Amino acid sequence: MKQVVQSYKTGEVALREVPVPQCGSKRILVRNQNSLISLGTERSTIELGRKSLLGKAAARPDLVRRAWDKAKKEGLLKTWQEAMGRLDTPTPLGYSSAGIVELCGVAATEFSPGDRVACIGQGFASHAEFVSVPVNLACRIPKEVSNEEAAFGMLGIIALHGVRSANLTFGSNVVVMGLGLLGLLTIQILKSYGCSVIAIDPAKDKTDLALRLGFLAVTNNADELVTLSNHASGGLGVDAVIITAATRDHAPVDQAIHLCRPKGRIVVVGTADIHPDRNELWQKEVDIVVSKAGGPGSVDPLYEIEGVDLPIGDVRWTQKRNLQEFLRLIAEEKIDLQSLITHRVNIEEAETVYAEFIAGTLLQPIGVLLAYPKATSIQRSFPITQKYVGKNNSGSNIALGVIGAGLFGKALLLPALKSQAGVTLHTLATGSGASVDHSARKFGFANQTTDPVSIWENPEIDAVIGLTPHSTHAQLVSKAITYGKALFLEKPVCVTPDELAQLREQTQSIRELPIIFVGHNRRYSPHTKRMSLWLSSRQAPLVIQMRINSGFVPASHWVHSEEEGRSRVVGEMSHFIDLIQCLVNAPIVRVFAERISSNNFSTVNNDNISINFKLEDGSVGSMIYSASGDKAYSRERTEIFFDGKTIVSNDFRHSELHQGGKAESFKTSGQEMGYEEELQAFLACSLGKVVPELSLQQLFATMDVIFAIEQSLASGQPVYPATINVLPT
Structure with a gap:
């Protein structure tokens, strides 16, 4: 399909051929008939994108301050890579359109294929032949209202x-x-x-x-x-x-x-x-x-993405109810829109129209409508290169499919993959056609798709990298087991005990499990390897203390959503559980956790916890995880006491072994978190060159510890991970 996108990095506006997006369970897939160019908003977006880096910094000093704080803690290079990743993300233009429903998600029962609908929302009702729109950002068009008129909905x-x-x-x-x-x-x-x-x-x-x-x-x-x-x-x-x-x-x-x-x-x-x-x-x-956009619900992910409506008794006029009222006014001829339409152009002419608009040569524009063809087919996968170059005969080459390409993936993992020898980047899949087209071309993939199933079913693909939201992780693990493909998955393995139980049950019927890595990159850091070396000759159980200054994340953030992230305990803490077990070389057998008692909004209780551990070899440990500190302060510190010695490690930059009044130091020029080393290990395991450090059952056991922490927080009692089944409701 054709879609208008802007590069936030250069300001360039282009018409791209990209895959059609997926519908989604709470969405409808709409074949656009018309979309309206919002002259004021889109001009501002384009003008900001056309500024130099200094110009962008001057326009958004708040983001510069945040980047500087992050650089002081995590290093300039990593922060720069993430900032450039954000700038290099294509921005779909447009937020007001009208068309015909092609497909409905299973939960989008309000609509049926063939319905005429008005669509609203930045990133949803875009200038594209097909758009995937959440149910709260669309409504049916009255018969008295034309598609052209309905396309004015957002404005x-x-x-x-x-x-x-x-x-x-x-x-x-x-x-x-x-x-x-x-x-x-x-x-x-x-x-x-x-x-x-x-x-x-x-x-x-x-x-x-x-x-x-x-x-x-x-x-x-x-x-x-x-x-x-x-x-x-x-x-x-x-x-x-x-x-x-x-x-x-x-x-x-x-x-x-x-x-x-x-x-x-x-x-x-x-x-x-x-x-x-x-x-x-x-x-x-x-x-x-x-005035904030179109009314209550604006920029609220629960309302816009999850489809949770606001009760009419409490909020009379939400975005959607405002849209219905606007269409009523048009239907009753209280608003004349035909007199406001100054330009009608086909989508193929979009680049010319935008060029004239920005140059100031578009004659007296007010209502500028784009029109779309009616016969474009739904195509979700197509090649970028003319011919896929398969594996070589030496068996040292691996074909990868990647599902997801968020900020973390584009800033760190995809560049690292691109630089790996013996890797063929076969297919990239993301939910957004504009995003997958841009990232697939940038990182050198042979194919692009918005349909992840095509990656699992393609026999040419040996292994899969999963960079999707937390709520989809259990599905990816299940797919990897079903199709027998190696999987590298960003943590966590899953988000609920029920999902973990289902995965365990699935593995019981599989004779040979595929290679599965979970993104616990810290165990592959040079600092972790050095600390493990210092610990290799220890004779007695140790005491380990870990402090994580994680930084505040609002209670409204997706990571706290029950459906999406569940909590930071589930979404992030397996990093540190895995690191403790790696350093001690023993599993955690008992946990006791407590959280602060606050208002759970300005200070999220579950993001400020203290945990005590007992490990199988008799070692003990404690973890302080806090989101209440200064983000610019050191993020992670580990102290280990054993055999008259002490190990101290700060932010994966500086580690020391203290013994006999002397200190042995290990330093790196930047923060070395083990991302590239972990990818290299995954690729080597996928090729059969080395054996994985952890089995799938050990990865499951780490999730047992995570759910034990949740249960201990809920019960105020010590919990033994091996006894966890399902959390009490």
């Missing part, structure tokens, strides 16, 4: 939520500043709800269009705006001012304060510099509100 609900944010009543006097598309929609919505409208825009063609739409109190002049406002309000001041203009100037906000009545309201829907004079605000007690 319509932004305008509608701006109007709602003004807290108006029938007969309110409202000034609208800016008569671009958003402003022209706003004045029509206000009129349909019985408000008196005064509007201003410096461009005469836009005020002329407002006049043709039947609005008489329209001007290009700021002084005349005062006169019109005084006349409408009887000199008392207007009830609200809605700013739909895009400007860096503070003049609109300053003038809005003057125009408002006492206790009036200013709503910023567009962009403006908000630095009002305090005394002016004090005199009138004017409220200033920045």
Whole structure:
């Protein structure tokens, strides 16, 4: 399919041929008929992308500060790689479209194939022939509304939520500043709800269009705006001012304060510099509100992605209900959209349109619609190179399929894979057509797909790298066992005890299990190898203490979601459990864990825990895992006491053995976390050159410890991992 994408790194806008995305259980796959170019938002995105690195840094100093803190802790090179990975991610343009449902996910029961739907949302309702849209970001189109009109949905609900944010009543006097598309929609919505409208825009063609739409109190002049406002309000001041203009100037906000009545309201829907004079605000007690997108649910993953609706008794107007209302207004001819359509172009002409738009040569654009062909087939896999080069006769070559390509994969694992000798990057699979096309070409894959099943079923592929969300990991392990393919999986193995039990049951019927690695890279770090060497001659049980300063992650983050990440205990802690067992060379047999008692929001309780361990050889250990510290401070520290000796290791940069009053040091120039060494070990095992350090059953046992920690936190009692079945509900 064709899709418009922008490189955030260079600012280039291009029309790409990419695979069709998967539908998903809570989504619908829509064949777009039309999509609307949001001139203001997309111009800002493109202009930021076209800036130099210094320009981007000046525009987002908050991100620069975060990157600097990360660099101090994890090293400049790693931070630079991750930052470049973010910049090099293609951005799908567009967030408002309309089309016909092709496929429905099993949980998308509200829709059926053949339904006409309006779609909204950044990253969902894109400029593409097919889009995969969550159920809360789409609704059916009334028969009286055309696809062209429905394609205005996102801009319509932004305008509608701006109007709602003004807290108006029938007969309110409202000034609208800016008569671009958003402003022209706003004045029509206000009129349909019985408000008196005064509007201003410096461009005469836009005020002329407002006049043709039947609005008489329209001007290009700021002084005349005062006169019109005084006349409408009887000199008392207007009830609200809605700013739909895009400007860096503070003049609109300053003038809005003057125009408002006492206790009036200013709503910023567009962009403006908000630095009002305090005394002016004090005199009138004017409220200033920045309207957020299309209403409640915006940028909320539970609402947008998981499809969890907000109760109508608590939240009357969500994004979706606003979209339904906007379509009703169109159906009842309260809003004229045909007069706002200035350009209709086919998707094949998108690059030309964007070039003219950015250059300022597109003639008086307001409503710019893209149209799509009706007969494009659904194609999810296709080659990038003309011919796949298979394995050589020496048996030293391995063909890899990679599923997933998030930030971590693109910044660290995929570059490391690309540099490995004897590796053929056969196929890359991700859920996004734009992402898979970009990453597959960048890292040198022979094929790209949005259908992971094609990787498992392809006999040319020997091994699979899984870089997908945590909730899919058990499925990947199950697939690897079923198809007998080697698997390298980012931690954890699974996210629930039930999944672990099912995997154990599956392995019982398999005579020869495939090679399976879980991304516990720390055991492969040169620092871990050196510490293991220092420990190799120990005679007695040891005492090990580990401290992890993990950094705060909000309670709303996906890692805390029951369906997606479950918790950081499950999602991250197997790293450290594996490291302890590796250093002691013995399994953990008992755990006792306690968490802090806080509000579980500003401080997430389960992210601040203390754990005590007993290991099979008689050793004991403790772990402090905290998300409450300074992110810029040292992240990880390990201390080991044994046989009159002490080992101290800091952040996989500096490790020391202390004995007899002397210290032996091991240092590396940067943070050496073992990523590349782990990949090399996986490839060597997949080729049969070496035996894996851990069996699949040992990987399962590590998850037993993780679930024992969860159960100990829940019960306040010591727990023996070997006795874990299913956590109590």
